[in-house]
Amino acid sequence: MADVFDSYALADAWDEMFEGPGVPRGPYRALFAALQPLGAEELRFRAEQLARVFTDRGVTFDYAGDERPFPLDLIPRIIDAAEWDLIGRAVRQRVRTLEAFLADVYGPRQVFHDGVVPWSLLHSSPHFHRVAHGIEVRTRIHIAGIDIVRDEHGNFRVLEDNVRTPSGVSYVLENRLAMMRTLPALFAEQRVRPVDEYPARLLNALRRAAPAHVADPTVVVLTPGVHNAAYFEHALLARLMGVGLVEGRDLVCENNRVYMITTHGKRPVHVIYRRVDDEYLDPLHFHADSTLGCPGLLNAARSRNVTIANAVGNGVADDKLLYTYVPELMKYYLGEEPLIGNVESYRLEDRDTLDWALGNLSGLVLKPVDGAGGKGIVIGPQASEETLDALATAVRDDPRGWIAQRPVALSTSPSLIGELPRPRHVDLRPFAVNDGDDVWLLPGGLTRVALPEGELVVNSSQGGGSKDTWVLTDDRGAAARPMEYGPPPAHWEPSRSAAWDGADQ
Amino acid sequence: MRRELLSRIAETLYWIGRYVERADDIARLLDVSVHRTIGGEEDWRSILAILGHEQMAPTTDSLLRRLAFDAGDPSSIAGCVRAARENARGVREIISTEMWECLNVTWNQLPQQRAGAGRLGPHGYLRYVSERASLFFGLADATMSRDDGWRFIVLGRCLERVDMTARLLAVHRESDWRLLLQACGADESFTRTHKGDSSRVLEFLLLDRLFPRSITYALETAEECLADLTPDQRRAGISDPARASIGRVRMGLEYTDLAELRGQLPLLLIALQEACVAASEAITDRFFQTAAPAGWVRGGQSWVGV
Incomplete structure (x- = not known):
């Protein structure tokens, strides 16, 4: 039988699984050995099983009004303990930096007075909200998703930070569940760190964020509703944390307190894990016609x-x-050098840089500064003449609205296309939960994969899929011994002779 | 102990109970009717009347399309399954994963079941829906805490059952009693209890205290749910209008002279329908109040640009 990886041709990028044709990297050896004997037929059968688990469980995202399953690739992505350690420290460092920066922005703004970041950045940022100035909180970033990629040389780079409402963690949980149901044998060979701790960690962080005077806080998840692309995730998190999932219309504010409307009247709410954007959260301060939020939330906060x-x-x-x-902020607030650096990026507000970038658009990646979900990104080397022309006009009109980056050929990972694995570009979004004292990282994270060949944008809204992401443990053989029980009780009837024997004694 | 429920969620659960029960009831009804058309004894007009469609004399095909397969029609089986599933999607954090998967898989499988019905006749499809409805309520029974969420599902199911059974009784004919029993799933239980004495069919479906699909049984269960939802603190009377209207109609039913049951039937059924409507309205008023959508008018120019 032909080996499924025989026809796997490495692309022009770092491959996560293979260091050379047919030679798997260390962490992947066991997986390679397990997958190799499976025929193409078998792989496709498993992939179909996997897809069915998702359809049955309703693991979907809403795209253009349709509920679609988020494609899960059969071949997991593996990260060994040493690399994960680096990622963990780098993400913590990054979250602490951004947390310090936000406390500064909505407080003394020393970083601007000291000239580290120009005032113009603050005043031109569409997501700087004056109405949030002076709201006293212990933590501003409770949940972060830091997107990390691996470049051509195998080095990690941070691609972007998400500290508003990063989504995707539900797929981490569901992917693992589906994989364990479909390919249980793969897990037998490896010590894969479990991901199911996340909901408890999140709930703990949210409870600790409650206003100081509340002993037993009521936590809710605020969703825009069933038509939101990430509704599945909102419901899953609420269910796994055992807290209420509310919509804006379930809430009401009175006297700067927030209540939810129940069958037995109004009940106070203390912590809102909101999955509604700032602009729709409170019609008193933002879009006056938004019905997704609840008027008065900000004043209550x-x-x-x-x-x-x-x-x-x-x-x-x-x-x-x-x-x-x-990187400058990290030095300014923490006195540290970044453990994982940025992708080389260029600010376009400087006249000379702008001219240089405009002359080299076909060799750069241009990103709108507030685009989410891969929206508006132009990959210069892959773009058509017309796209580049339109881009040049857009950038010239609004240099503040864009940054330029060196194109990075994201690392590839074998993904099942049809019946055979092919190299496809991947990234990684680890999820960090900050309880105010410590930043905890979910061991795993979401590996997104761009399914069309050569595609570099991995977002689900751009036809992406995902992979189960395995973080391996480094402690060997320390398996906890299962508790020992006696045999389960059984119904027992004394035989006639036993009863007679007893009577004799 | 008591855990409050969001009004929106209570309402959704109540409707899930109603939709699943309705899908089940329509499926049972169609199943026995289809069976009878084989013997040439079925007139589809009575089925349409039961469900409130009074129109043309239909063919079996068009009728099945309308009542079983058309997901766009909220009063068809597929429409009910769809509505139940959509509602369940909105309360996934309240109902158990098993219940959600049951409805989700049911909805996903309907097209396949329908294709099967095209080849083998509708029985498979109808039976599938009935079984899935039973699975759903069985899972609810096995996986939900007996809290208010559970009570709203049961309440919805009971009121729907009373309503559908009353409709069935309203259009039945003397000679139809076996259809009636089969459509209520009561055929075998009745035969065992009353040895096939057709004069006691009405009594069985209206008043039997042990059979779970009898009207009295469903009314009693609904009353229990309501009593648990709002424990009455008063020394006299019933303050909950929903419970009061259900209780009154149940008492009227129970104290009807068995010998006069047939003669009294039209009046009893009207009273039942009215009680269902009144109870449903009272439940909506009492439990499903959501906040009026807030309209914000910013007074004066001083607000602009803040």
């Missing part, structure tokens, strides 16, 4: 009667122009 997680106004920290300043 200011009065310290409710905690909104993540905090309002965090968007100023994941503005892509600010991204270019993060």
Whole structure:
């Protein structure tokens, strides 16, 4: 039988699984050995099983009004303990930096007075909200998703920061579940770190974020509703945390306190894990016609009667122009060098850089500073003449609205296309939960994969899929011994002779 | 102990109960009717009347399309399954994963079941829906805490059952009693209890205290749910209008002279229908109040640009 990896041709990028044709990297050896004997037929059968688990469980995202399953690739992505350690430390460092920056932005603004970041960045940031100034909170980034890629040389780079409402963690949980159901044998060979701790960690962080006077806080998840692309995730997190999933219309604010409307009247709410964007959260301060939020939320937060997680106004920290300043901020706030660096990026507000970039558009990647979900990104080397012309006009009109980056050929990972594995580009979004004292990283994260050949944008809205992401443990043989039980009780009837024997004695 | 429920969620659960029960009831009804058309004894007009469609004399095909397969029609089986599934999608954090998967898989499988019905006749499809409805309620029974969420599902199911059974009784004919029993799933239980004495069919479906699909049984269960939802603190009377209207009609039913049951039937059924409507309205008023959508008018120019 032909080996499924025989026809796997490495692409012009770092491959996650193979160091050379037919030679798997260390962490992948066991997986390679397990997959190799499976025929193409078998692989396709398993892939169909996997897809069915998702359809049955309703693991979908809404795209253009349709519920679609988020394609899960059969071949997992593996990260060994040493690399994960690096990623963990780098993400913590990054979250602490951005947290310090946000506390500064909505407080003394020392970083601008000291000239590390120009004032113009703040005033031109669409997600800087004056109304959030002076709201006292312990933590602003409760949940972060830091996108990390691997470049041509195998080095990790941070691609972007998400500290508003990063999504995708539900797929991490569901992917693992589906993989364990479909390919249980793969897990037998490896020590894969479990991901199911996340909901408890998140709930703990949210409870600790509650206003100081509340002993037993009520936490809710605020969703825009069933038609939101990530509704599945909102419902899953609420269910796994055992808290209420509310919509804006379930909430009401009175006297700067927030209540939810129940069958037995109004009940106070103390922590809102909101998955509604700032602009729709509170019609008193933002879009007056929004029905997704609840009027008065921000005033309640200011009065310290409710905690909104993540905090309002965090968007100023994941503005892509600010991204270019993060290494400087790290030095400024923590006195540290970045453990994982940025992708080389260029600010276009400088006249000379702008001219240079405009002359080299076909060799650069241009990103709108507040685009989410891969929207508006132009990959110069892959773009058509017309696209580049339109881009040049757009960039010239609004240099603040764009940054330029060196094109990085994201690492590839074998993904099942049809019946055979082919190299496809991947990234990684680890999820960090910040309880105010410590930043905890979910061991795994979401590996997104761009399914069309050569495609570099991995977002689900751009036809992406995902992979189960395995972080291996480094402690060997320390398996906990299962508790020992006696045999289960059984119904027992004394035989006639036993009864007679007993009577004799 | 008591855990409050969001009004929106209570309402959704109540409707899930109603839709699943309705899908089940229509499927049972169609199943026995289809069976009878084989013997040439079925007139589809009575089926349409039961479900409130009074129109043309239909063919079996068009009728099945309308009542079983058309997901766009909220009063068809597919429409009910769809509505139940959509509702369940909105309360996934409240109902158990098993219940959600049951409805989701049912909905996903309907096209296949329908294709099968095209080849083998509708029985497979109808039976599938009935079985899935039973699976759903069985899973609810096995996996939900007996809290208010559970009570709203049961309440919805009971009221729907009363309503559908009353409709069935309203259009039945003397000679139809076996269809009636089969459509209520009561055929075998009745035969065992009353040895096939057709004069006791009405009594069985209206008043039997042990059979779970009898009207009295469903009314009693609904009353229990309502009593648990709002424990009455008063020394006298019933303050909950929903419970009061259900209780009154149940008492009227139970104290009807068995010998006069047939003669009284039209009046009893009207009273039942009215009680269902009144109870449903009272439940909506009492439990499903959502906030009026807030309209914000910013007074004066001083607000602009803040």
